[in-house]
Amino acid sequence: MQKQEYTITVYTENQIGLLNRIAIIFSRRKINIESLNTSPSEVDSVHRFTIVINETEDVVRKLCRQIEKQVEVLKAYYNTEEEIIWQELALYKVPTDVIAEEVKVERLLREHGAKAVVIRKDYTVFEVAGKREETDNLIKVLEPYGLIEFVRSARVAIIKDSDGFHKKLKEFEYHQPGEDTSENEFLSENEKVFSM
Amino acid sequence: MQTLKLKATPKEKKSSPAIKHAQEVSGSVAVLDALVAENVETIFGYPGGAIMPIYDALYDYKEQLNHILVRHEQGAIHAAQGFARASGQVGVVFATSGPGATNLVTGLADAMIDSTPVVCITGQVFAHLLGTDAFQETDVINITTPITKWNYQVTDATEIPAVLAKAFYIAKSGRPGPVVIDITKNAQLQKFNYAGYEKCEHIRSYRPKPIVRKEYVEQAAELINAAEKPFIIFGQGVILGNAEKEFQQFVEKSGIPAAWTIMGMSAIPTDHPLGVGMLGMHGNYGPNVLTNECDVLIAIGMRFDDRVTGRLDKYAKQAKVIHLDIDPAEIDKNVKATVPVWGDCKETLPLLTEMIKQKVYPQWLQKFQEYRQKEEDKVIYEELNPTTEVLTMGEVIKELNELTKGDAIIVTDVGQHQMVACRYAKMNQTKSNITSGGLGTMGYALPAAIGAAYGDPSRHTVAIIGDGGFQMTLQELGTIMQFKPNVKIIILNNNFLGMVRQWQQLFHEKRYSFVDITSPDFVQVAKGFGIPGKSISKRPDLKNALKEMLDNDGSFLLEIMVGKENNVFPMVPQGRGVAEIVLCREEV
Ligand SMILES: Cc1ncc(C[n+]2csc(CCOP(=O)(O)OP(=O)(O)O)c2C)c(N)n1
Numbered sequence: 001m002q003k004q005e006y007t008i009t010v011y012t013e014n015q016i017g018l019l020n021r022i023a024i025i026f027s028r029r030k031i032n033i034e035s036l037n038t039s040p041s042e043v044d045s046v047h048r049f050t051i052v053i054n055e056t057e058d059v060v061r062k063l064c065r066q067i068e069k070q071v072e073v074l075k076a077y078y079n080t081e082e083e084i085i086w087q088e089l090a091l092y093k094v095p096t097d098v099i100a101e102e103v104k105v106e107r108l109l110r111e112h113g114a115k116a117v118v119i120r121k122d123y124t125v126f127e128v129a130g131k132r133e134e135t136d137n138l139i140k141v142l143e144p145y146g147l148i149e150f151v152r153s154a155r156v157a158i159i160k161d162s163d164g165f166h167k168k169l170k171e172f173e174y175h176q177p178g179e180d181t182s183e184n185e186f187l188s189e190n191e192k193v194f195s196m
Numbered sequence: 197m198q199t200l201k202l203k204a205t206p207k208e209k210k211s212s213p214a215i216k217h218a219q220e221v222s223g224s225v226a227v228l229d230a231l232v233a234e235n236v237e238t239i240f241g242y243p244g245g246a247i248m249p250i251y252d253a254l255y256d257y258k259e260q261l262n263h264i265l266v267r268h269e270q271g272a273i274h275a276a277q278g279f280a281r282a283s284g285q286v287g288v289v290f291a292t293s294g295p296g297a298t299n300l301v302t303g304l305a306d307a308m309i310d311s312t313p314v315v316c317i318t319g320q321v322f323a324h325l326l327g328t329d330a331f332q333e334t335d336v337i338n339i340t341t342p343i344t345k346w347n348y349q350v351t352d353a354t355e356i357p358a359v360l361a362k363a364f365y366i367a368k369s370g371r372p373g374p375v376v377i378d379i380t381k382n383a384q385l386q387k388f389n390y391a392g393y394e395k396c397e398h399i400r401s402y403r404p405k406p407i408v409r410k411e412y413v414e415q416a417a418e419l420i421n422a423a424e425k426p427f428i429i430f431g432q433g434v435i436l437g438n439a440e441k442e443f444q445q446f447v448e449k450s451g452i453p454a455a456w457t458i459m460g461m462s463a464i465p466t467d468h469p470l471g472v473g474m475l476g477m478h479g480n481y482g483p484n485v486l487t488n489e490c491d492v493l494i495a496i497g498m499r500f501d502d503r504v505t506g507r508l509d510k511y512a513k514q515a516k517v518i519h520l521d522i523d524p525a526e527i528d529k530n531v532k533a534t535v536p537v538w539g540d541c542k543e544t545l546p547l548l549t550e551m552i553k554q555k556v557y558p559q560w561l562q563k564f565q566e567y568r569q570k571e572e573d574k575v576i577y578e579e580l581n582p583t584t585e586v587l588t589m590g591e592v593i594k595e596l597n598e599l600t601k602g603d604a605i606i607v608t609d610v611g612q613h614q615m616v617a618c619r620y621a622k623m624n625q626t627k628s629n630i631t632s633g634g635l636g637t638m639g640y641a642l643p644a645a646i647g648a649a650y651g652d653p654s655r656h657t658v659a660i661i662g663d664g665g666f667q668m669t670l671q672e673l674g675t676i677m678q679f680k681p682n683v684k685i686i687i688l689n690n691n692f693l694g695m696v697r698q699w700q701q702l703f704h705e706k707r708y709s710f711v712d713i714t715s716p717d718f719v720q721v722a723k724g725f726g727i728p729g730k731s732i733s734k735r736p737d738l739k740n741a742l743k744e745m746l747d748n749d750g751s752f753l754l755e756i757m758v759g760k761e762n763n764v765f766p767m768v769p770q771g772r773g774v775a776e777i778v779l780c781r782e783e784v
Contacts, residue, residue: 012401013400013401016349017337017338017341017347017348017349020338020341021341024341024342028342061528062525062528062529065524065525065527065529066525068524068525069523069524069525071345071346071366071399071401071402072401072402073401074400074401169400172400172401172403173400
């Protein structure tokens with residue numbers, strides 16, 4: 001099986017120490033986390049982790065099962081690049097005088113979809129949201145003009161096929177899911193809904 | 197919410213004087229009240245600065261809670277493990293912060309890998325000192341995260357009832373495991389308005405049991421019904437799931453030969469007609485070889501540990517695999533399941549039993565018999581009826597079987613004696629085999645046996661320990677001296693770290709590197725702790741010495757000198773397939 005990039009989405013309770021509990025599932029197996037983001041989710045009180053790794057599907061599936069086994073984890077999904085919509089945010093700090101003097105720079109920035117966040121006499125900060133290549137490209141473009149600082153955020157991703165976690169959460173709140181839930185949960189929707 | 201839950205527990209009359217008249221209680225009292233409400237009777241622990249408020253409260257709970265003062269916190273957790281394994285209940289440990297907590301680490305790792313339910317309560321420095329490198333401050337939560345099923349730090353007393361309820365629920369439900377609750381000293385001291393203890397029955401992010409998927413049970417039954425050479429392999433899941441009866445019914449109706457992992461041993465009586473022996477590196481010949489001949493392999497409550505499978509790419513490649521497990525993460529982890537039967541085997545086994553045909557497999561069973569005979573001729577007979585003058589470990593176990601009739605709890609340490617004991621011990625009752633299977637922790641047996649003696653006082657507890665392993669935790673003789681649990685200790689002394697020596701002999705050209713171990717006079721050591729003992733080396737003394745040990749009221753230490761360079765066979769050498777199991781040195 002080929003290694004490829006997978007984005008793992010984990011819905012969790014918001015609990016101190018959980019980040020570590022999840023992170024060591026990867027480090028124990030000597031797997032590098034390419035990107036990790038934690039944020040609120042569409043459901044109040046439920047947290048969402050977005051983790052990017054490069055691995056085979058077999059390994060990723062096992063990792064998700066280990067993650068899901070943690071007491072405070074509600075659900076873990078993994079998706080390939082095609083199955084998600086994702087973005088990263090990059091910030092670039094450039095000397096303001098260079099931009100003012102070199103008309104070309106301004107054009108380049110505009111071409112890359114950069115937006116000024118802060119403009120000061122000494123420097124200007126631009127932001128670009130997009131894919132890795134896009135934000136990377138702009139570094140190369142800006143380097144000759146004295147890029148002062150660069151930073152990129154972790155990936156955030158939306159799963160194309162997901163209808164969110166609201167309904168799912170209800171099932172978790174039942175003590176014993178009723179026949180109905182377990183039927184459609186397992187028989188009709190099979191792997192997609194409840195892969196464990 | 198119930199008020200003062202103590203009233204609702206069976207131990208009503210024992211309720212704490214501290215709570216009877218006041219709703220305002222300290223965090224420490226709430227901890228102890230929680231233990232009483234969870235029907236805990238025995239705690240293994242060791243006090244220290246950061247847990248003093250809990251120990252102070254314990255002073256008033258002496259009647260409800262029996263605290264066993266161990267001699268080292270590792271002893272406390274192994275004792276709690278032994279207690280849990282013998283009783284099926286949660287073992288409870290108290291330890292102080294810093295070194296007290298770090299001394300628990302080995303036992304936590306052991307309990308984690310062997311799915312043993314324990315709740316450890318550790319004291320921690322005051323919350324305002326966290327992160328200041330305060331005296332005896334260690335980051336217990338982060339140290340124990342990879343080796344606990346769950347852990348949590350309490351800094352506010354009001355959290356205590358709910359957190360402890362969660363701790364007990366998590367430790368024992370689903371696939372059991374260890375839980376650490378780290379409580380800062382201020383929370384132990386803090387008074388709060390206590391509304392009573394309520395047991396936890398549900399945590400929304402935690403599903404202890406996957407829901408049984410009937411269609412998989414059906415598929416499994418179809419495979420079984422069509423099989424010609426099916427083979428059952430089972431692990432501790434059967435015991436942890438209290439499913440011994442359901443399992444035995446399944447085995448008997450199916451007529452399928454069944455072999456156990458070291459952790460599954462005693463789930464059915466060892467001489468059950470369909471019980472064909474132990475799997476694994478030093479398991480029986482037939483079960484290992486025939487794993488690679490069966491057509492349907494039915495794995496129940498076991499996790500395909502590498503000591504069981506040998507080389508994975510040579511493991512049961514011909515077979516369709518049915519895997520019953522409560523932990524979804526175990527399915528396909530090491531061996532791909534043709535049919536995964538997720539769920540608690542107490543629920544899945546009866547469903548499966550109902551769907552399968554009653555069958556017998558005389559020819560297939562005959563094959564196991566043939567391999568059994570080969571093993572008997574090449575290994576077992578000589579081990580149990582040696583022609584040499586020196587005693588073998590095997591004959592000790594054989595004599596012990598005769599005297600205990602297979603009714604004792606056998607607690608083993610780690611090494612050759614462990615493998616020999618598990619190969620030859622007879623067990624009629626479940627929960628009879630207590631050993632460190634997954635972690636292989638030397639020093640486990642003595643404290644675990646102490647715990648087992650509390651966990652099931654109705655049976656003899658016999659610890660079988662090597663001369664090396666005994667020296668790792670022998671300080672727990674002090675615990676036996678003081679609290680007098682009835683533990684029979686057999687030291688099988690070969691004057692070597694035998695298992696390592698065996699490997700050096702077989703795989704390192706007999707370069708014996710630091711495996712020669714000197715021992716003290718164990719009988720004198722025991723005597724120093726007020727425990728009677730005896731040392732023997734001759735065959736004619738064996739039976740009487742064992743009898744004397746078992747008949748003694750109270751603990752007894754029996755040292756038995758055995759052959760120095762005896763090896764345990766059969767053996768699946770590391771890196772080979774199960775079918776490449778060897779019966780003697782020449783075949784290695
Ligand atoms: C804590 C620990 N340290 C080291 C080992 C490695 N080890 C496995 S078996 C063994 C030898 C045990 O010797 P002994 O207790 O005398 O038992 P024997 O094998 O001779 O029966 C050793 C050192 C271990 N399992 N646990």
